[in-house]
Amino acid sequence: GNSVTQMEGPVTLSEEAFLTINCTYTATGYPSLFWYVQYPGEGLQLLLKATKADDKGSNKGFEATYRKETTSFHLEKGSVQVSDSAVYFCALRNYGGSQGNLIFGKGTKLSVKP
Amino acid sequence: EAQVTQNPRYLITVTGKKLTVTCSQNMNHEYMSWYRQDPGLGLRQIYYSMNVEVTDKGDVPEGYKVSRKEKRNFPLILESPSPNQTSLYFCASSPLVGPNANEQFFGPGTRLTVL
Numbered sequence: 001g002n003s004v005t006q007m008e009g010p011v012t013l014s015e016e017a018f019l020t021i022n023c024t025y026t027a028t029g030y031p032s033l034f035w036y037v038q039y040p041g042e043g044l045q046l047l048l049k050a051t052k053a054d055d056k057g058s059n060k061g062f063e064a065t066y067r068k069e070t071t072s073f074h075l076e077k078g079s080v081q082v083s084d085s086a087v088y089f090c091a092l093r094n095y096g097g098s099q100g101n102l103i104f105g106k107g108t109k110l111s112v113k114p
Numbered sequence: 115e116a117q118v119t120q121n122p123r124y125l126i127t128v129t130g131k132k133l134t135v136t137c138s139q140n141m142n143h144e145y146m147s148w149y150r151q152d153p154g155l156g157l158r159q160i161y162y163s164m165n166v167e168v169t170d171k172g173d174v175p176e177g178y179k180v181s182r183k184e185k186r187n188f189p190l191i192l193e194s195p196s197p198n199q200t201s202l203y204f205c206a207s208s209p210l211v212g213p214n215a216n217e218q219f220f221g222p223g224t225r226l227t228v229l
Contacts, residue, residue, distance in 0.1 A: 043204055043220035093216050102218060106156035
């Protein structure tokens with residue numbers, strides 16, 4: 001079946017460090033891929049997305065490239081800020097299942113220290 | 115402002131006392147969904163709805179009910195809450211067509227404690 005696996009946290013970085021959060025998926029067909037972010041005390045917000053292989057999603061300095069050959073969608077940022085401290089969720093659209101359903105990874109908590 | 119609202123935001127109740135958590139969206143989205151978020155388990159889908167009067171079970175539907183009588187509202191009902199339903203609940207909505215298809219918009223969450 002469809003599934004998403006992301007690296008376990010927590011991840012602690014110093015400000016301006018490089019960030020990578022790994023995400024791999026298992027899916028039939030050609031899923032759309034998403035990264036969501038959850039700031040403390042809030043709901044999830046869409047951070048970026050990619051709908052086909054080799055697409056790069058980007059937003060707020062974050063990037064992720066849809067790699068079909070490695071079934072990956074790793075999240076990267078060149079220089080993190082304290083304000084990036086949040087929980088990050090990788091997700092895929094449940095292709096072949098009910099339209100609209102997303103399958104989420106378990107989330108990776110990022111803490112950025114000044 | 116486009117948004118998903120949930121009420122209440124916080125609730126402490128006792129075992130067996132029926133409760134309803136409301137969810138409303140003002141974006142005319144067809145799709146709505148309920149999730150629960152628990153430490154180490156991420157988000158798990160409880161129920162979802164593709165449109166008015168169309169609902170279906172997610173991964174963890176036991177102990178919950180939903181209804182979709184109007185497009186904008188998708189209440190979550192716990193007929194007889196138990197302590198294992200203590201969790202953080204999120205409602206989400208999404209268009210099914212258009213450039214933002216399948217992008218889910220989340221409510222702020224409802225923290226439920228069942229004693």
